[in-house]
Amino acid sequence: MKKKLALLLALVMIIALAVPVTASADATEISLWTYPIGKWGDEATIKTFTDAFEAETGIKVKVELLAYGGDGDNKINAAIAAGQAPDMVMEGPERLAVQWGLQGHMVDLSDMLDATDLEEINPSTLAAFTIADGTLTGYPLCMNAHCMAINVDAFKRAGADQYVDLETRTWTTEGFIEAVKALNAAGNDTVAAVFCNGQGGDQGTRALVNNLYSGLFIDEARTGYQWNSEENVKALQTLYDLDGVNFDASIAGGDEMKLFRQGILNMAFCWNISGHKNTDDGNEVGKTLTGDEVAFMNFPTDDGNVALCGGIWGFGIFDNGDADRIEASKQFIKYVCDSDKTAEAVVASSFFPARTAAEGNDLTGIFADDEDMNVYNATIMPNLGDYYTITNGFADVRTLWWNMLQEIGAGADIAEATANYTAQADATLG
Amino acid sequence: MSPELRRRETISGYLFLLPSLVFFLGFVVIPMVMCIITSFTDATMNSNQPDVFIGLANYKELWQDPIFLKALRNTIIIVVVSVPVVCIFSLWVASAIFNMKEGPLSFFRVVFYLPVVTGSVAVTVVWKWMYSNYTGIINYVLKNGGIIDKNINWLGDPKYALACIIIILLTTSVGQPIVLYVSALGNVDNSLVEAAEVDGANNTQVFWKIKWAQIMPTTLYILVITTINSFQCFALIQLLTSGGPNHATDTIMYYIYYTAFTRFRFGYGNAMGVVLAIFIAILSAVQFRLAKEK
Structure with missing residues (x-):
C-alpha cells in the first residue's frame, strides 16, 4: 500500500512537471x-x-x-x-x-x-x-525635453546666482564655470558630477558636453559622431579641469538625482519635469531634502543656442x-x-x-x-534639439559614451580617448 | 528477491529520480550543451536572424578582445588574492574558536556566517553606502581621523575599485569555511594529538603533522569552492560598478553577462563561458591532484 501511494505521489510530481505553463491565449x-x-x-x-x-x-x-x-x-x-x-x-x-x-x-x-x-x-x-x-x-x-537643475539657495549662499538667469532659465558657459568656482570656493567639494557608472541618465552628460562649446553628438545627416570635435574636446577638458566637478564612475543618473535632492550636489545634469516633481525621497516638489529651492535650467552654452535631448x-x-x-x-x-x-x-x-x-x-x-x-x-521645451537617439546602433553607442567618460575620468588623454571612441561609435553606423 | 519484484523496485526507483532528473537535464545539461553549440555560432537570440555557424571565430576573437583580457586579468587577481586569504583567515579563526565553550563558539559562528545568509543585494547596498564618495562612512572616518584630506572615490577610481570588490568578497566568503574548519578541527582524533604531545611534539608540530593532515579533505573542499566562487564573482560587480571604472572591475562572469544581455552577442558570450568552465575545471583538477599527493 505504502509503495503504491509513493508511486502515485511520484507520478503526480512528474505530471505536474510535465504540464506546460502557457499564457492565456484569450483576447479578453x-x-x-x-x-x-x-x-x-x-x-x-x-x-x-x-x-x-x-x-x-x-x-x-x-x-x-x-x-x-x-x-x-x-x-x-x-x-x-x-x-x-x-x-x-x-x-x-x-x-x-x-x-x-x-x-x-x-x-x-x-x-x-x-x-x-x-x-x-x-x-x-x-x-x-x-x-x-x-x-x-x-x-x-x-x-x-531633458534639462539640468541647480540648487538655487546654494548658489545664493555662494554668490553664484549672479551667473544664472532664472527668468529665461539660461546661462552662459563662462557663467557656469564661474558658478562652479564660486560654489567650490564656498566649501562645496562636490558641486557637480559627470556621472558615468552606466547609461542611466546619460542624456544629461551628452547635453552638457555638447552645449558648453556648441558641439554636436552626431552630425545632422547622422553619418558620423562628433565626440572628437574641437568643441567637444574643449568641453570635456574644461569639465575635467574644474575643481568641484568629478567624473564619477561610481554613480549613474538616478544616483546623481538622489545626491542632488539630498543637498550634497549643487547641480544635477540629469533632470526633467518629472524628476522635478518627484517626491519619492521625502522632499517637497521643487525642493531638496534640506529645504533648498531647486530650479530647472537649460544647459549652459557659449552662443545662446541650447539643444536639449x-x-x-x-x-x-x-x-x-x-x-x-x-x-x-x-x-x-x-x-x-x-x-x-x-x-x-x-x-x-x-x-x-x-x-x-x-x-x-x-x-x-x-x-x-x-x-x-x-x-x-x-x-x-522650445529648446528640444535633434532627436538623434533613434540612430541605428544607438544602444551600443550609449555604452561607448559612458565608457569614454570613465576613461577620461581615469586620466586618459582626452583627444586620444575621444578619437578612439568616436571611431568605435562610427563603426556602429554600418 | 524475485526478478519481478526487483524490476518493480527499479522502476519505482527511477520514477522517484525522474523529477530531479528532469530539472537537472532541463536546467543544467541541455543549457550546457546549447552553450557549447552556440559558442560556435553568431547567435543573437533574434528570432528573425538565424544563427550562422562560424567555427572557432568567437574563440579567436576572445584573445584579441582587450576587455576580455582585462576581465581575465581581474578575475585571476580576485582568485589569487581571495582564495589563499579566505583559506588562511578561516583556518586561523577556526583554530582560535573551535575548542571554545558552546556559547562563545556559537556567537562567533553566527558573526562570521551572517554575511553568507544575508541577501547579496542588501550586503551590496550597505557596502555601496560605506564606500560612497559623498556620504560614505569610510571617507568620514578617514577624513576625521586626519588620514586623508579629501574624499576618495573608492568605487569610482580604478586604483581602488578592484580592491574594494575583493574586500567585500572576502567578508561574504569566510563564513562557510570557518564553520567547516571548526567542524573538521573538532573531529581530529584526540588520541593522536595526545600521543604526539607525549612524544614531545610542540603545538606547531602537532598542528602541521597531525591536525593539518586530518583536515586536508576539508581544505581541499574549501579551496575548490572558494576558487569557483571567486571565478564566478558577478553580483557584486553588477550591483556596484557595472565593470567600471574603465573596466577596472570587469570579471569574466560580468563580461559574459554584458556581452550576452547588453550587446546580445550570445554566441560570443557562450564562448567565454566555455573558456571559463575549462579554466575552472583545470584549476580544480590541479587542486585535487596536489591534495592527493599531499
Missing part, C-alpha cells in the same frame, strides 16, 4: 509591460486606466512594471527570445523603433492614424517611431501572431492615447502631450494651473 486578457515613465511606473495609477478600460470593453489588461538600467531590457529580451513577449510595451523610440522595431518584432500601427490624428500628433514624434520600412513601431502619448514615449505592440490580441491591444492604445482619457494619461506621465487634441478634447491647456509645467513649457 492582454498584457502591458511598462517602464517607469512618470506615474506610468506606478501600479495604482495604471490600474485606474486598466480598470476603466476593462469596464468599458471587457478586456482585462495585466500589467508588469519594468526598470530602467538593464533589468527591464533583460526581461523583454528574454521574453522575446522565448516567444513570450508581452502584447504591449510602453517606452520610447530608442527601444521600440531602433531595437525591437528593426528586429521585426513590432506591429505596424500606422492603420490607427486617420487624417485628424495626423493633424493633431506632433510629426516629429511619429517620425521618431517610424523605421526605414515605414513601420510605425509606437503610438506616441507624451514628450519631454528629448524624450518621446508611447505604446507599441509585439507581433505575437494573434490578430485578436493585437486588435485588443490597439483598442487599449486608442483608449489611452486618443480619447477623453488622454489628458489624464498624459498628466500621469508628468510630461507634455504628443498631440494638440484627442477626439475633440484640447490638450494644450491641461497643465493650466500648474506653474512649474507652464514655466517648463515656456523655457525648456
Whole structure:
C-alpha cells in the first residue's frame, strides 16, 4: 500500500512537471509591460486606466512594471527570445523603433492614424517611431525635453546666482564655470558630477558636453559622431579641469538625482519635469531634502543656442501572431492615447502631450494651473534639439559614451580617448 | 528477491529520480550543451536572424578582445588574492574558536556566517553606502581621523575599485569555511594529538603533522569552492560598478553577462563561458591532484 501511494505521489510530481505553463491565449486578457515613465511606473495609477478600460470593453489588461538600467531590457529580451513577449510595451523610440522595431518584432500601427490624428500628433514624434520600412513601431502619448537643475539657495549662499538667469532659465558657459568656482570656493567639494557608472541618465552628460562649446553628438545627416570635435574636446577638458566637478564612475543618473535632492550636489545634469516633481525621497516638489529651492535650467552654452535631448514615449505592440490580441491591444492604445482619457494619461506621465487634441478634447491647456509645467513649457521645451537617439546602433553607442567618460575620468588623454571612441561609435553606423 | 519484484523496485526507483532528473537535464545539461553549440555560432537570440555557424571565430576573437583580457586579468587577481586569504583567515579563526565553550563558539559562528545568509543585494547596498564618495562612512572616518584630506572615490577610481570588490568578497566568503574548519578541527582524533604531545611534539608540530593532515579533505573542499566562487564573482560587480571604472572591475562572469544581455552577442558570450568552465575545471583538477599527493 505504502509503495503504491509513493508511486502515485511520484507520478503526480512528474505530471505536474510535465504540464506546460502557457499564457492565456484569450483576447479578453492582454498584457502591458511598462517602464517607469512618470506615474506610468506606478501600479495604482495604471490600474485606474486598466480598470476603466476593462469596464468599458471587457478586456482585462495585466500589467508588469519594468526598470530602467538593464533589468527591464533583460526581461523583454528574454521574453522575446522565448516567444513570450508581452502584447504591449510602453517606452520610447530608442527601444521600440531602433531595437525591437528593426528586429521585426513590432506591429505596424500606422492603420490607427486617420487624417485628424495626423493633424493633431506632433510629426516629429511619429517620425521618431517610424523605421526605414515605414513601420510605425509606437503610438506616441507624451514628450519631454531633458534639462539640468541647480540648487538655487546654494548658489545664493555662494554668490553664484549672479551667473544664472532664472527668468529665461539660461546661462552662459563662462557663467557656469564661474558658478562652479564660486560654489567650490564656498566649501562645496562636490558641486557637480559627470556621472558615468552606466547609461542611466546619460542624456544629461551628452547635453552638457555638447552645449558648453556648441558641439554636436552626431552630425545632422547622422553619418558620423562628433565626440572628437574641437568643441567637444574643449568641453570635456574644461569639465575635467574644474575643481568641484568629478567624473564619477561610481554613480549613474538616478544616483546623481538622489545626491542632488539630498543637498550634497549643487547641480544635477540629469533632470526633467518629472524628476522635478518627484517626491519619492521625502522632499517637497521643487525642493531638496534640506529645504533648498531647486530650479530647472537649460544647459549652459557659449552662443545662446541650447539643444536639449528629448524624450518621446508611447505604446507599441509585439507581433505575437494573434490578430485578436493585437486588435485588443490597439483598442487599449486608442483608449489611452486618443480619447477623453488622454489628458489624464498624459498628466500621469508628468510630461507634455504628443498631440494638440484627442477626439475633440484640447490638450494644450491641461497643465493650466500648474506653474512649474507652464514655466517648463515656456523655457525648456522650445529648446528640444535633434532627436538623434533613434540612430541605428544607438544602444551600443550609449555604452561607448559612458565608457569614454570613465576613461577620461581615469586620466586618459582626452583627444586620444575621444578619437578612439568616436571611431568605435562610427563603426556602429554600418 | 524475485526478478519481478526487483524490476518493480527499479522502476519505482527511477520514477522517484525522474523529477530531479528532469530539472537537472532541463536546467543544467541541455543549457550546457546549447552553450557549447552556440559558442560556435553568431547567435543573437533574434528570432528573425538565424544563427550562422562560424567555427572557432568567437574563440579567436576572445584573445584579441582587450576587455576580455582585462576581465581575465581581474578575475585571476580576485582568485589569487581571495582564495589563499579566505583559506588562511578561516583556518586561523577556526583554530582560535573551535575548542571554545558552546556559547562563545556559537556567537562567533553566527558573526562570521551572517554575511553568507544575508541577501547579496542588501550586503551590496550597505557596502555601496560605506564606500560612497559623498556620504560614505569610510571617507568620514578617514577624513576625521586626519588620514586623508579629501574624499576618495573608492568605487569610482580604478586604483581602488578592484580592491574594494575583493574586500567585500572576502567578508561574504569566510563564513562557510570557518564553520567547516571548526567542524573538521573538532573531529581530529584526540588520541593522536595526545600521543604526539607525549612524544614531545610542540603545538606547531602537532598542528602541521597531525591536525593539518586530518583536515586536508576539508581544505581541499574549501579551496575548490572558494576558487569557483571567486571565478564566478558577478553580483557584486553588477550591483556596484557595472565593470567600471574603465573596466577596472570587469570579471569574466560580468563580461559574459554584458556581452550576452547588453550587446546580445550570445554566441560570443557562450564562448567565454566555455573558456571559463575549462579554466575552472583545470584549476580544480590541479587542486585535487596536489591534495592527493599531499
